[in-house]
Amino acid sequence: FVHYFISPLYQQENDWDRDLLLDPAWEKQQRKTFTAWCNSHLRKAGTQIENIEEDFRDGLKLMLLLEVISGERLPKPERGKMRVHKINNVNKALDYIAGKGVKLVSIGAEEIVDGNAKMTLGMIWTIILRFAIQDISVEETSAKEGLLLWCQRKTAPYKNVNVQNFHISWKDGLAFNALIHRHRPELIDYDKLRKDDPLTNLNNAFEVAEKYLDIPKMMDAEDIVNTARPDEKAIMTYVSSFYHAFSGAQKAETAANRICKVLAVNQENEHLMEDYEKLASDLLDWIRRTIPWLENRAPEKTMAEMQQKLEDFRGYRRVHKPPKVQEKCQLEINFNTLQTKLRLSNRPAFMPSEGRMVSDINGSWHNLEGAEKGYEEWMLNEIRRLERLDHLAEKFRQKATIHESWTDGKEAMLTQKDYETASLSEVKALLRKHEAFESDLAAHQDRVEQIAAIAQELNELDYYDSPSVNARCQKICEQWDALGSLTQSRRESLERTEKQLESIDELYLEYAKRAAPFNNWMEGAMEDLQDMFIVHNIEEIQGLITAHEQFKSTLPEANKEREAIQAIQAEVQKIAQYNGIKLSGGNPYTTITPKTIDNKWDKVEQLVPQRDQALQEELAKQQSNDHLRRKFATQANIVGPWIQTKMEEIGRISIEMNGTLEDQLVNLREYEQSIIEYKPNIDQLEGDHQLIQEALIFDNKYTAYTMEHLRVGWEQLLTTIARTINEIENQILTRDAKGISQEQLHEYRTSFNHFDKALDFLLGDAEFARIMGIVDPNNSGVVTFQAFIDFMSRETTDTDTADQVIASFKILAADKNFIMAEELRRELPPDQAEYCIARMAPYSGPDAKPGALDYMSFSTALYGESDL
Numbered sequence: 001f002v003h004y005f006i007s008p009l010y011q012q013e014n015d016w017d018r019d020l021l022l023d024p025a026w027e028k029q030q031r032k033t034f035t036a037w038c039n040s041h042l043r044k045a046g047t048q049i050e051n052i053e054e055d056f057r058d059g060l061k062l063m064l065l066l067e068v069i070s071g072e073r074l075p076k077p078e079r080g081k082m083r084v085h086k087i088n089n090v091n092k093a094l095d096y097i098a099g100k101g102v103k104l105v106s107i108g109a110e111e112i113v114d115g116n117a118k119m120t121l122g123m124i125w126t127i128i129l130r131f132a133i134q135d136i137s138v139e140e141t142s143a144k145e146g147l148l149l150w151c152q153r154k155t156a157p158y159k160n161v162n163v164q165n166f167h168i169s170w171k172d173g174l175a176f177n178a179l180i181h182r183h184r185p186e187l188i189d190y191d192k193l194r195k196d197d198p199l200t201n202l203n204n205a206f207e208v209a210e211k212y213l214d215i216p217k218m219m220d221a222e223d224i225v226n227t228a229r230p231d232e233k234a235i236m237t238y239v240s241s242f243y244h245a246f247s248g249a250q251k252a253e254t255a256a257n258r259i260c261k262v263l264a265v266n267q268e269n270e271h272l273m274e275d276y277e278k279l280a281s282d283l284l285d286w287i288r289r290t291i292p293w294l295e296n297r298a299p300e301k302t303m304a305e306m307q308q309k310l311e312d313f314r315g316y317r318r319v320h321k322p323p324k325v326q327e328k329c330q331l332e333i334n335f336n337t338l339q340t341k342l343r344l345s346n347r348p349a350f351m352p353s354e355g356r357m358v359s360d361i362n363g364s365w366h367n368l369e370g371a372e373k374g375y376e377e378w379m380l381n382e383i384r385r386l387e388r389l390d391h392l393a394e395k396f397r398q399k400a401t402i403h404e405s406w407t408d409g410k411e412a413m414l415t416q417k418d419y420e421t422a423s424l425s426e427v428k429a430l431l432r433k434h435e436a437f438e439s440d441l442a443a444h445q446d447r448v449e450q451i452a453a454i455a456q457e458l459n460e461l462d463y464y465d466s467p468s469v470n471a472r473c474q475k476i477c478e479q480w481d482a483l484g485s486l487t488q489s490r491r492e493s494l495e496r497t498e499k500q501l502e503s504i505d506e507l508y509l510e511y512a513k514r515a516a517p518f519n520n521w522m523e524g525a526m527e528d529l530q531d532m533f534i535v536h537n538i539e540e541i542q543g544l545i546t547a548h549e550q551f552k553s554t555l556p557e558a559n560k561e562r563e564a565i566q567a568i569q570a571e572v573q574k575i576a577q578y579n580g581i582k583l584s585g586g587n588p589y590t591t592i593t594p595k596t597i598d599n600k601w602d603k604v605e606q607l608v609p610q611r612d613q614a615l616q617e618e619l620a621k622q623q624s625n626d627h628l629r630r631k632f633a634t635q636a637n638i639v640g641p642w643i644q645t646k647m648e649e650i651g652r653i654s655i656e657m658n659g660t661l662e663d664q665l666v667n668l669r670e671y672e673q674s675i676i677e678y679k680p681n682i683d684q685l686e687g688d689h690q691l692i693q694e695a696l697i698f699d700n701k702y703t704a705y706t707m708e709h710l711r712v713g714w715e716q717l718l719t720t721i722a723r724t725i726n727e728i729e730n731q732i733l734t735r736d737a738k739g740i741s742q743e744q745l746h747e748y749r750t751s752f753n754h755f756d757k758a759l760d761f762l763l764g765d766a767e768f769a770r771i772m773g774i775v776d777p778n779n780s781g782v783v784t785f786q787a788f789i790d791f792m793s794r795e796t797t798d799t800d801t802a803d804q805v806i807a808s809f810k811i812l813a814a815d816k817n818f819i820m821a822e823e824l825r826r827e828l829p830p831d832q833a834e835y836c837i838a839r840m841a842p843y844s845g846p847d848a849k850p851g852a853l854d855y856m857s858f859s860t861a862l863y864g865e866s867d868l
Contacts, residue, residue, distance in 0.1 A: 026231045027121070029223055033234035034124045036218035037132075040241070041068045046849060052124065053117040059089025062112075066096055069131045071815075086113045094123075102130055125233055132240045144236065150243055151175065154182045160195045166235040171224060173201025179239075180208055183246045187212050198225050212826075215241045255808035255827075262805050263832045265345045266862050272338045273350055279331050280356040286324060287364045290316075294371035299382050301464035306386055310379050310693065317711065318686060328365060329719045332358055333726040340730050344737045346801070348864030349777040357778075376708065380698055387696070389463050391534050396454040400472055402527065403447050407479055413437075414486035429508070429588025431494040436512040436590045438487055443520040448480050511568040512589035518561055519592045522600040525551070529607035536698065538622045545615050552608060562601055569594045625697050632688040633702030639681055640705040643713040646675060650720050657728075661735065661745070665728045672721045682714050734789050748789055802863045809855035818843035818852035 031052055039048040042061065045068050049055035056062045058081075063074045075092050078085040090109035098104060104126065111119035129143075136146040138153070148166065155161045158178040163169045170176065172195050181188040187208050193201050202221035209215040218238045224230045299306075335358055338350050352358075418430065455473035459466050528551070535541045569587075586593060653671070657664045689707040692700070735745060774791055812827045813819035819840075824833040836858065843852035 025223060025227045027117070029219060029227070029231040029234040030121050030125075031117070032220065032223075033218040033231070033237050034121060034128070036216045037128060037237050037241070038065055038124065040216050041065060044068050053115045053120040056090075056120060057113050057115055058086045059091075059093055059109075059113075062093045063089060063096075066093055066127070069127070070096075083113060097123075097126060097130065100130055102126055125237075128233075128237050128240070132244070133236065136240070136243060147236065147240060147243060151179065151239060154179055158182075158190065166232045166239065167229045170235050170239075171230060172198040173203075173205055173221070173224075176205035176209075176242075177201055179242050179246075180205060180213070184212065209242070213242075213245050215245055255811035258808045259805060259812070259836075260828060260832055262862060263828075263835055265347075267832075267835060269338065269342060269345070269347060269350075272334065272341070273352075276331065276334050276338060276350075277353060277356060279327060279334070280352060280361060283324065283327055283331060283361060284356065284364055287368050291368055291371045294368070294375045297378055299385075299462070302386065306379060306383050310376075310383065313376060313379060314690060314693070322715075325715050325719065328361060329722050331361060333722065336726060336730055337733075340733055344734070346863065351778065373708075380693075383696065384698065385461060387534065389458065389461050391532060392454050392458055392461070393463060393465070393469070394532060396451060396458065396469060396473075398530075398532075399447055399451050399454070399527075400476060402523075403444065403451060403476060406444060407483065410483055411479075411486060414483065414490050426588065427494065432509050432512065432589040434487075434490055434494055436516050438491070439513070439516050440520065441483065441487060443517070448476065451476055507568055507572045508587045508589050511565060511572070511587055512592070514561070514565050514568065515590055515592040515597060518558075518565055519597065519600065521558070522597070522604055525604050526600065526607060529604070529611045533618070535618060535622065538619070538626060541615065541619045541622050545619065548611055548615060555604075555608075559601075562597060565597060566594050625692075625695050628688065628692050628695060628697060629700045629702055632685070632692055633700055633705075635681070635685050635688060636703045636705040636707075636710060639685055639710055640713070642678070642681075643710065643717055646717055647713070647720065650717070650724060654724055661728055661732045665725065665732065668721065668725050668728060672725065675717060675721060682710070685710060731789070738789070740789065745789070751788075802860045805859040805862065806856055809859060813855065817845050817847060817856070818849075819855045820851055821853065824853075 035049060035052045038052070042048050042065055045064055047061065047064070049061060060077055063077050066072075067074055074096055077089045077092065087109045090112045094104060094107070094109060104123075107119055107123055107126075112123060133147060134143050136142060136150065138146040138150045141149050144166075148163065151163045155163050155175055155178040158174070158181070160172075161174050161178045163175050174193060174195060177188050177190060177193055181190045188204070193204070195201075199221050202224060206217045206219070206221065210217050215238075218241070219230075219234055335350075335352075342348065342350055452473060455469050458469050463469065533544060535544065572587075650671075653668070657667075659667075685707065731745065734740070740748075771791070809819060810816075812823055814823075821837050824836050827833075828836065836855075837853065839861075840853035840855060840858045842848075843854040
């Protein structure tokens with residue numbers, strides 16, 4: 001091939017062994033190697049060759065190969081099929097090669113068009129030398145010597161490897177494996193290779209290079225092993241592919257590191273954004289689920305059900321809500337920290353998804369507290385109402401039972417016709433008995449009215465069992481009306497026969513008249529002594545005790561009346577006995593016997609001490625309730641002012657903080673710990689408050705503080721100190737990132753206090769709007785001290801830019817305008833490679849190929865930019 005070309009740059013390549021020029025094995029190696037080398041470049045243009053002397057004959061793929069290798073455009077090829085068109089295309093290719101400083105001798109377009117194998121191989125070798133080997137430079141040596149020196153330096157540490165040339169030194173395959181192991185040790189287990197097994201060594205190197213380094217297999221191991229001296233051009237061509245694959249490793253590593261750094265920042269920020277979105281979503285969901293529960297004012301039917309509701313609400317306030325208060329505070333802290341990190345990494349400000357802004361959270365929280373505010377008060381009112389309802393319902397049942405017991409048999413008595421066959425004296429007696437009954441009936445009128453009034457009140461208070469109460473009340477009223485009609489009818493019947501009656505027993509009549517009201521008095525007394533009562537303070541129970549004592553003072557007079565009534569009956573017996581009168585039965589004017597009076601009197605005397613005991617027990621209960629009020633008030637009157645004092649202290653601390661930010665942070669955390677250590681006092685107060693509610697105590701005159709007021713104050717105190725600590729932490733983060741001194745921070749703080757006045761006084765509307773867009777990107781209407789520091793320091797830290805990231809990706813993509821997934825997986829760590837692949841859009845440029853990814857749009861999107 002010495003006749004193929006003559007040039008000072010390639011003179012060294014002319015000294016070939018003339019005996020090998022026509023060696024078929026030598027030509028076979030060149031043909032396979034040069035074909036694979038050409039295809040390694042042509043595949044970038046989406047094509048390849050099968051037969052090296054045939055596929056270049058029309059000059060089209062030859063011109064395309066030179067364009068791919070050089071990155072330059074050649075003259076437009078001719079598309080005709082005639083020989084002249086093919087010769088013209090080949091000449092354009094040869095002219096381009098000559099234009100690169102290569103003198104071609106004895107290689108003409110006609111030989112290439114005619115498919116001359118040796119001329120074609122010589123031309124390809126010329127291209128390989130010029131574009132793959134000439135520019136190699138190692139320690140002031142270049143081309144072939146530079147490539148040989150590079151191989152020697154890289155394989156020097158390996159046993160059984162001594163690279164002295166590009167033929168015999170590579171025959172056992174160890175030099176190929178050493179080159180790969182030096183750059184990618186994870187791909188080759190070099191210690192397991194044996195010098196006496198060249199086929200295994202060569203095939204291992206060829207397969208690893210093709211699979212992991214994108215270097216096509218350019219030779220067959222058997223051809224190398226079975227040849228006395230492998231073809232030098234084939235070896236040089238193949239080895240040059242290793243040089244180009246590995247020489248860019250450092251540049252690719254630098255580019256990959258930069259991309260990794262940028263992606264790591266973006267991944268961390270996205271993780272923080274996802275955490276914020278999830279925390280905000282969970283908190284809003286909890287608020288949305290809780291508000292309907294707090295707004296539900298559907299009353300329960302029984303005291304037990306309402307008390308369970310109250311217990312559920314206490315559990316909500318003490319167990320479920322406090323963690324949500326902490327989550328809300330943490331959400332604001334996370335939001336501020338995320339915005340700070342985005343500013344420091346030159347990223348756009350984070351805008352949460354619609355409905356999940358901090359202001360949205362605060363608005364929902366305000367609605368929650370609004371619903372919560374009236375819920376507990378409503379439940380306590382409902383408990384009072386149900387307590388009243390239970391009391392009234394029991395009173396209704398008691399009075400109705402007494403009345404129904406009294407009316408039992410009265411209709412039958414009023415409808416009997418006993419007077420028709422009675423004697424005059426008996427009729428007279430019946431009339432007097434009826435008069436006594438009417439007196440008794442009138443006395444019961446008050447009870448019937450009470451029963452109707454209680455039923456009406458139960459209806460007005462929406463008692464759940466009102467239908468049955470109304471039905472019973474209606475039956476009593478209808479029966480009462482019927483008794484009235486029957487009573488009137490019987491009186492008329494008795495009066496018609498009264499003219500026939502002449503005799504009347506005055507004593508019986510007097511007994512009946514005095515016994516009936518006394519009997520009613522005893523029944524009323526027994527009813528009052530057994531009447532249920534409900535009180536809420538000591539004054540009320542003492543009023544009942546006083547009334548009871550007054551009642552007891554009337555008992556001696558009542559006993560005298562009882563004895564007088566019993567004396568009348570005794571007088572009747574005495575007269576009857578004296579006059580020999582046979583009494584046929586009881587008093588004809590009344591059914592109230594002396595025994596009945598004595599039994600009821602005994603019952604009254606038994607009920608009096610029982611009433612005494614019940615009143616004294618209630619007095620003790622009210623005294624205990626008063627003790628609970630005083631105990632709660634004593635502690636509340638301490639805790640309330642303490643919370644107020646701490647809130648004022650935090651306000652002063654926020655303004656007057658001195659020393660380094662770290663000192664301020666330590667002091668604030670110690671101050672926060674001192675507040676947290678006060679928590680047992682709040683818990684003690686919660687316990688006292690629960691005892692008060694369990695005792696159904698609804699007011700407390702000993703203190704102006706309510707448990708609700710103290711809870712809100714305590715939660716505000718914890719939230720305020722947490723926000724103050726977060727502000728200092730963000731200042732430290734900004735100071736360290738921007739290199740701001742403690743004195744500068746102090747100056748910034750002083751300037752910040754007058755920042756808004758300075759803007760209004762010195763700037764016009766347009767400039768004011770521009771600056772506010774920097775310090776308040778979310779249009780919140782509030783400028784934080786953190787944003788003010790960022791504005792003053794002018795973002796002095798070194799940050800990555802979209803252009804730098806694009807340049808790094810271009811290196812990994814071998815100067816292509818797109819990058820393949822396998823290239824990302826080869827150059828980047830697995831998690832970051834998959835991160836890019838998942839987010840990169842398909843590339844749609846003019847040179848696009850299947851699976852190509854658009855790294856430019858991806859890079860600009862990382863920085864919130866719409867284009868380069």
